[in-house]
Amino acid sequence: MSALITGRSLGLLLCLECRATVRAGTTAHSRCPRCHARLHERKPHSLIVTTALVICAAILYVPANVLPVMDTRTFIDDEYDTIMSGVLVLLHSGSWPIALLVFVASIVVPLLKILALAVLLYSAWRRSPRHRLERSGLFRLVEFIGRWSMLDVYAISLLAALVQVQSFASIIVGWGAWAFGAVVVLTMFAARTFDERLLWDTPPND
Amino acid sequence: MSPLIVCPACDLVHRNAAPPARGGTCCARCRAPLQRTEGSSVDTAIALAVCALVLLLLSNAYPLVEMQVNGTSRDTTLIGAALGLYAQHFHSLAALVLLTTVVAPLLQIAALLYVLIPVRRRRRAPGQEAVFRILVQVRPWTFMEVFMLGVLAALVRLSNFAHIVTGVSLWSCLLLMFCLSALSSSTSPEQIWHWIERSRE
Numbered sequence: 001m002s003a004l005i006t007g008r009s010l011g012l013l014l015c016l017e018c019r020a021t022v023r024a025g026t027t028a029h030s031r032c033p034r035c036h037a038r039l040h041e042r043k044p045h046s047l048i049v050t051t052a053l054v055i056c057a058a059i060l061y062v063p064a065n066v067l068p069v070m071d072t073r074t075f076i077d078d079e080y081d082t083i084m085s086g087v088l089v090l091l092h093s094g095s096w097p098i099a100l101l102v103f104v105a106s107i108v109v110p111l112l113k114i115l116a117l118a119v120l121l122y123s124a125w126r127r128s129p130r131h132r133l134e135r136s137g138l139f140r141l142v143e144f145i146g147r148w149s150m151l152d153v154y155a156i157s158l159l160a161a162l163v164q165v166q167s168f169a170s171i172i173v174g175w176g177a178w179a180f181g182a183v184v185v186l187t188m189f190a191a192r193t194f195d196e197r198l199l200w201d202t203p204p205n206d
Numbered sequence: 207m208s209p210l211i212v213c214p215a216c217d218l219v220h221r222n223a224a225p226p227a228r229g230g231t232c233c234a235r236c237r238a239p240l241q242r243t244e245g246s247s248v249d250t251a252i253a254l255a256v257c258a259l260v261l262l263l264l265s266n267a268y269p270l271v272e273m274q275v276n277g278t279s280r281d282t283t284l285i286g287a288a289l290g291l292y293a294q295h296f297h298s299l300a301a302l303v304l305l306t307t308v309v310a311p312l313l314q315i316a317a318l319l320y321v322l323i324p325v326r327r328r329r330r331a332p333g334q335e336a337v338f339r340i341l342v343q344v345r346p347w348t349f350m351e352v353f354m355l356g357v358l359a360a361l362v363r364l365s366n367f368a369h370i371v372t373g374v375s376l377w378s379c380l381l382l383m384f385c386l387s388a389l390s391s392s393t394s395p396e397q398i399w400h401w402i403e404r405s406r407e
Contacts, residue, residue, distance in 0.1 A: 004235070005219045007212035012219065014212040017342045018395045021208050034399060036335040090362060098362045101355065136215060136236040147349050150306065154287065154349075154356025157303050159363065161282040161290030162273045169275075173294050181299045188346070200216035200236065 008201075013039045043195040047124055053190035054117045060179045060186065061110055067176035070156050074169040082176060083107060083152060105151040106180070113149075113187045116142045120194065127202040139196045146191055149184045153177055213238060246392035248326050248401050254389045255318045261382040262311055269373035270357065273364060284308060284375060306349040311386060314348060317341035318393060325405045334402070342395055350383040 007014055011024040015032035022032060022039060030039040068080035081089065083106045090099035116138050123135060156177050163171040211220045215238035225231050230242035269281035282290070285308060291300035317337050324331040331337065357379075361370055 006217040007219055008217055010210075010219060012210065012212055014214055014217075016214065017339055018399050019214065020399070021210060021212050034335075035338050037339055086363075090359070093362070093366050095362045098359050102359055105352075105355075133236060136238065140215075140238070147346075147352050150349055150352050151356045151359060153299070154303065154307075154353050155360040155363070157287040157291045157299075158271075158282065158357060158360040160294060161286045162271065162280055162360075162364065164280065164290075168278075173291060173296050173299070178296055178299050181302050185302065192346075196215050197217045200218075 006200075008041060013041060015039055016043075042197060042201075043193060046193055046195040046198060047121060050117065050190050050194040051121055053186050053193065054114060054121060057110075057183050057186040057190065058114050058118075060182050061114060064110070064176055064179035064183050065107070067179060068174035069152065069176035069180065070159065070174050071172040072163075072169065073172065080174070083180070086152070102152055102155070105148045109145050110149045110183050110187065113142050113146060113191075117187065117190055117194065120199070124194075124198045129202050132199055135199050136196060139191075139194070139199070142187075143191050146188050147184070149180070149187075153181050153184070211240060213240060241396075242394060246397070248322055251318065251389065251393050252322050252326065254385060254392065255315050255322070258311070258382060258385040258389055259315050259319075261378045261385055262308075262315065264378040265375045265382055266308065268375040268378070270375040270379065271361065271373055272371040273368045274371065275368040279371075281373065284379065306347055307353050310344050310347040311350060311382070313344045314341060314386070315389075317344070318389070321398065322393075322401070325401050328405045330402075330406075338395075338398065341398075345390060348386060348390075350379070350386055354380060354383055 007021070013022045013024050013030070014020075015022060015035060015037055017037040018032060018035040020032055020034040024030075024041070031037065032039055065083055068082055069086065070081050072079045072081065083102075087099050087103045087107070090096075090102060120135055120139055120142075123130075156171075156173060160171045160173050163169055209222055211222045212218070213220065213233040213236065216233060216236040218233055218235045220234065220240065225241040225243045228243060231240045232238060233240050265284045267283075269283055270286070272279055272281035285304070288300045288304035288307070291297075291303060317340050320337050321331055321334050321341070324334075357376065364370055
């Protein structure tokens with residue numbers, strides 16, 4: 001393939017908010033003439049910001065899985081649950097579809113997201129020209145599945161709001177849930193700051 | 207209409223042709239969706255937004271679920287989930303839950319109505335550019351469908367030791383989820399600006 005015409009080669013900027021195409025240098029302060037959003041040829045400092053966010057998310061993924069997400073107190077005992085033990089409780093109570101759903105959303109999806117973003121970042125830093133179509137698809141998958149890891153945070157917050165029966169039982173939210181929410185927010189921001197066009201900027205070497 | 211389309215995912219330039227009657231087009235290089243065939247009108251979008259607003263108000267006014275155990279009962283609303291976290295001093299997590307279940311849907315609906323109602327009367331809403339940008343920024347933070355499955359997971363856990371009564375809000379949340387996804391897919395950024403530009407002619 002040769003002579004692919006890109007927006008960069010024609011001096012065209014794309015507004016990522018309203019999708020207007022703007023000729024570079026025609027507007028003052030590089031703002032979109034249609035929706036007034038800031039225009040950049042590529043998202044500024046995309047790789048370094050995304051890398052920082054992914055590292056933070058990877059660090060917080062550990063307490064999110066190790067620390068208890070909730071603490072069920074009754075007058076006989078005090079039971080701490082991590083995400084994984086919550087999944088096992090669901091599995092033993094016979095509702096395996098829900099157990100599978102929570103397992104995938106809370107354990108598989110965040111891990112997959114962090115790993116996928118790390119792979120994408122590594123190849124973007126190296127400006128690797130290989131498997132670009134697959135990597136582009138991987139990025140779209142990361143964007144799509146991102147929000148699902150919030151599932152268990154919602155479940156815990158509802159349980160905590162409902163189970164406050166005086167002196168009978170109460171559910172206390174644990175710091176694992178906080179770390180979990182933080183992982184979701186950090187990875188969502190990481191997917192937003194990553195500029196997928198960087199995957200395509202190097203010419204294919206054939 | 208601009209003569210060229212730039213792919214937002216790989217920067218490849220395409221000639222802007224009319225999209226096919228059904229479906230849409232995708233980028234020739236990276237397969238990212240490029241154009242979608244837009245069939246909806248401003249009226250449909252406004253109707254969906256008003257419907258979503260009513261459902262959102264219902265969801266917050268009535269209890270989501272009620273739990274009955276040992277003769278006592280306790281219920282919670284949509285906002286109750288966030289307030290429960292706040293009461294346990296998880297303020298930032300409470301803010302995140304409130305943002306993704308109440309504030310983001312509300313802002314999204316309000317911003318759309320603010321921009322689209324004047325468009326229908328061939329007028330221009332003051333500051334529509336800023337409101338449009340708020341809409342685009344806030345839209346990815348609406349997690350209604352994730353919340354609904356979270357409710358399901360919580361109810362399955364509770365059903366082992368308590369009797370669960372579903373509230374009006376649970377059903378309105380479910381409808382709100384469908385309504386919001388129909389609203390998002392019928393009001394893409396390109397579509398909104400297409401309506402605004404046509405109303406100026």
